[in-house]
Amino acid sequence: MKYLISFLLLILSFQDLNAQTLKLKPRKADALTGTAFAKSISDSTLMLKQREEIIFNEIKNGNVPNFLRKLSEVVDSIKIENQIARVSYYALPDYFCIGSDDDYFYVPMTPILAQKVADLTKCNLPTKKMVDNIYKSASIKLTPQPIPPTKAMTTLPIFIAHNDSVKIQLKPYLSKHNNSALTAGNKKDVIISNKIYTEKTPKVVIYGWHKMDGKAIQPVYNKHTNTWADYSHGIRLIQQKVRVEENLEGKTDQRSRRTTIKKLLKNPILYKLLSDEGVIEKPFYPLTEYGID
Structure with missing residues (x-):
């Protein structure tokens, strides 16, 4: 009986991890389309904080396409002390957007809002290493389309x-794509990094926009404050719960366990599964007040 209970708990553990859906309310039939929503926040007199409050409420009420709700499994492995360790996690199949499957709007966010949405949905933002791995795993790879930088790059018309x-x-x-194929x-990406906290003013850290040769246009960059969001920024959420397998080459002492991204990034050895910049003690953005960039 004891072994049966242990087995059932293990099965439930895997089922919980494999609940590969975004934790949000169902989308209402009369919810705004992406086009209508973008128009609704295009008022030039709308302050950034007001705009992001509207975005958050729309997300909280479930106005998110169905294709974005089915998460994609991403797997990575490394060698640690002559043994293979592997991690599997579940990511949004595309960057965060609002609206329906047929009419959606990619919505850039400050890291303040991105962190609020991540907390709401029991998710984390990715690290640089995770962004690279997601791009490698994507079945739909698009060519980046930069717009020449101007003061308008943070405005709705450019979005x-x-x-x-x-x-x-x-x-x-x-x-x-509408069947939730992983797209990059x-x-x-707005990423988690130690560089969020390297200066007195919290920063947004961005990285990625991979070209078809796999090289990222944007190196890790933290020169904007945490109130910055421009047209090029995407929010890719990752489910907090991950599966780690250790000692895969060994005949004995193989281990498989469930943990979280936050715990793994603080682990002095296993952080390497998710981070190529060392341990990340604060794998989140501060929810500070809005200021002036």
Whole structure:
């Protein structure tokens, strides 16, 4: 009986990890489409904080496409002390957007809002290493489409223009994309990094926008404050719970266990599964007040 209970608990543990869906309310039939939502926040008199409160409420109420709700498994492995260790985690199949499967809007966010959404959905933002691994694993890889930098790059008209250009790129992959195929190359990532906290003012750290040769256009960059969000920024959430397997080459003492991204990033040895910049003691953004960049 004791062994049966242990077995059932193990099965439930795997089922819990493999609940590969975004934890949000169902989308209402009368929810705004992406086009309508983008228009609703295009008022130039709307302050950043007001805009992000509207975005958060829309997400909290479940106005997110169905294709974004089915998470994609991503696996990575490394050699630690002559043994193979492997991690598996579940990521959004595309960058965060609002609206329906047929009409959605990629919504750039400050890291303040991104962290709030991550907390709401029991998720984390990725590290640089995770971004690289997600790109390698993606079945849909899009060519980055930078817009020349101007003061307008943080405004809704540019957000909408870039959104439309990405959706044109996705047309040949429409069926695959709307079935939650892992997609990358269309945005830079807002990432978790030790560089968030290296200066007095909290920063947003961005990385990625991989070209078709696998090289990232954007190196790790932390020169914007945490109130910055431009058209190129994408938010890719990762489910907090991960599965770690150790000693895969050994005939004995093989271990498989469930943990979280936060715990793994603080582990003095196993952090290497998720981070190539060392242990990350604060794998999150501060929810500080909005200021002026």
